[in-house]
Amino acid sequence: MNQTQNHKRIIYRQGDVILEQVDFNVKDLEYYARLESDRIVIRSENGHSHVMNNIKLYRYYNRQIVVVEKPTPMVHEQHPAIVVMTGIYELRFVRDWLLRESRTYD
Amino acid sequence: MENRYIHLGVGVSGIRSYSLGICKTFTSTCLVNSKYRELHKMYVASHVNYVVREFIDNLDILNNPFHIYRSSDRTYYVYKYSDKLWSLLEQIFMFAEFIQSNKKLRYRKREIVENVLLNCRDVDRCIDSIIDTVNRLKFVIMKRRERGKKALLTRFMRNTQKCMYVVDKYFSDLRNVHIFDISNMCKSYYTSECEESIFNVLRKFYDSDIARRYSHEIAAGSSPIWLFARDGIFAIKTLPIYEDLGIFFRVFYDSCVETDKYVAVKLIGVTMANGYIDRIEWIAVLGLDKHSNQLFLHYVPKTLVFRDVETCRRWLLGLADRFGNVAQDIELIEV
Numbered sequence: 001m002n003q004t005q006n007h008k009r010i011i012y013r014q015g016d017v018i019l020e021q022v023d024f025n026v027k028d029l030e031y032y033a034r035l036e037s038d039r040i041v042i043r044s045e046n047g048h049s050h051v052m053n054n055i056k057l058y059r060y061y062n063r064q065i066v067v068v069e070k071p072t073p074m075v076h077e078q079h080p081a082i083v084v085m086t087g088i089y090e091l092r093f094v095r096d097w098l099l100r101e102s103r104t105y106d
Numbered sequence: 107m108e109n110r111y112i113h114l115g116v117g118v119s120g121i122r123s124y125s126l127g128i129c130k131t132f133t134s135t136c137l138v139n140s141k142y143r144e145l146h147k148m149y150v151a152s153h154v155n156y157v158v159r160e161f162i163d164n165l166d167i168l169n170n171p172f173h174i175y176r177s178s179d180r181t182y183y184v185y186k187y188s189d190k191l192w193s194l195l196e197q198i199f200m201f202a203e204f205i206q207s208n209k210k211l212r213y214r215k216r217e218i219v220e221n222v223l224l225n226c227r228d229v230d231r232c233i234d235s236i237i238d239t240v241n242r243l244k245f246v247i248m249k250r251r252e253r254g255k256k257a258l259l260t261r262f263m264r265n266t267q268k269c270m271y272v273v274d275k276y277f278s279d280l281r282n283v284h285i286f287d288i289s290n291m292c293k294s295y296y297t298s299e300c301e302e303s304i305f306n307v308l309r310k311f312y313d314s315d316i317a318r319r320y321s322h323e324i325a326a327g328s329s330p331i332w333l334f335a336r337d338g339i340f341a342i343k344t345l346p347i348y349e350d351l352g353i354f355f356r357v358f359y360d361s362c363v364e365t366d367k368y369v370a371v372k373l374i375g376v377t378m379a380n381g382y383i384d385r386i387e388w389i390a391v392l393g394l395d396k397h398s399n400q401l402f403l404h405y406v407p408k409t410l411v412f413r414d415v416e417t418c419r420r421w422l423l424g425l426a427d428r429f430g431n432v433a434q435d436i437e438l439i440e441v
Contacts, residue, residue, distance in 0.1 A: 008435050008436055008437045009433075009435055009436045009437070010436075010437050010439065011423070011425065011436050011437065011438050011439065012439050012440070013423060013438065013439070013440035013441070014440070014441050015395065015397075015398060015400075016402075018423060018424065020424070044398070044400075045336070045400070048398075076398075078397055078398035078399075078400075079397045079398060079441050080397065080441045081441075082439065082440075082441045092424060094402075094404060094422050094423060095404070095421075095422055095424060096404045096405055096422070097404075097405040097406050097407050098319075098320060098323045098324070098388075098405040099316070099319050099320065099323070100319075100323070
């Protein structure tokens with residue numbers, strides 16, 4: 001998906017989970033990246049999970065890329081659902097200076 | 107008595123270093139044959155360039171060398187050795203490096219060097235002038251540093267008062283934190299025993315991978331106390347605090363924010379000595395997610411010391427760099 005220069009990158013955050021819109025070509029992803037799953041399940045530190053169904057989760061080197069083909073909600077039992085619009089996103093987590101990189105707590 | 111000569115090798119700023127040495131011969135043989143060389147010192151050209159050149163241009167004793175030759179991209183000025191002249195050259199290089207070491211002095215080095223040269227009527231007076239100037243500037247720097255520490259303390263104390271109500275309302279644990287004391291296992295430098303002790307505490311609260319990485323960083327760090335938040339707030343004491351010597355550890359609340367989704371406070375852990383801030387040990391964001399009622403505490407870079415808590419939170423989300431410059435081309439949607 002190509003973005004115009006004026007287009008703002010959309011970033012969704014639900015708790016510690018971040019989805020950042022990235023500029024990737026779907027065909028390149030299908031060719032170079034490895035399809036890992038058709039859903040996201042990320043366990044929170046308090047035992048609940050961030051869940052997103054009907055997506056494509058790719059592993060591209062050490063990055064996790066999520067392809068959302070239609071508006072899809074990310075749900076969590078303690079957070080309000082957040083609807084992620086169609087696009088290609090990188091899955092990230094809140095980072096910590098002491099850990100030297102962005103990693104989730106669990 | 108055998109003749110001795112001082113060889114002053116004048117380099118080029120940023121390209122060729124300066125050298126200073128004592129030799130038994132006044133020719134360039136000294137450079138290639140070590141049996142003629144008694145002493146040889148090297149200086150970074152970009153550090154000493156301006157100051158040394160000013161002295162060579164303005165002092166008669168340096169402006170009239172016994173011999174000049176070029177070698178290896180340097181112009182060598184050769185002088186007959188005398189204790190006074192050697193002492194003067196050493197002082198000039200020391201003076202140049204001192205000026206270069208301080209940013210505020212570096213910006214006004216022209217004025218400082220001119221003032222020294224005004225008193226350089228002879229070698230003795232010139233040496234005295236350099237030493238007096240260095241001592242005076244050191245005193246000015248010390249006073250400036252003390253004023254800075256006082257201003258920093260005033261700022262932190264004022265901001266702590268402003269954020270006190272948020273801390274009392276949402277993070278009342280912070281006033282009475284449980285401390286895991288393992289300071290008897292740790293030293294002021296990294297030891298594997300210290301890392302293991304920290305790991306044994308943290309693995310009760312964190313995944314072993316995260317606990318391992320935290321404990322490695324903490325064991326190598328200089329802060330005596332580190333804070334963590336899970337269901338409650340707790341601390342790990344890794345180094346002794348010498349309170350009998352007037353050294354204390356204190357946590358200030360520098361900035362705070364409350365929205366309908368979260369509450370966050372920026373914490374600054376400092377070591378205090380002689381009543382002032384001696385060292386900022388760490389900066390962290392302590393928060394409460396109102397939806398999940400979950401506490402969180404994440405460390406942020408120390409370069410964000412003067413930034414507000416919202417900028418620190420943006421850094422945690424990867425939307426700001428470590429100097430607090432926030433990305434403008436983004437639209438953050440969060441719940």
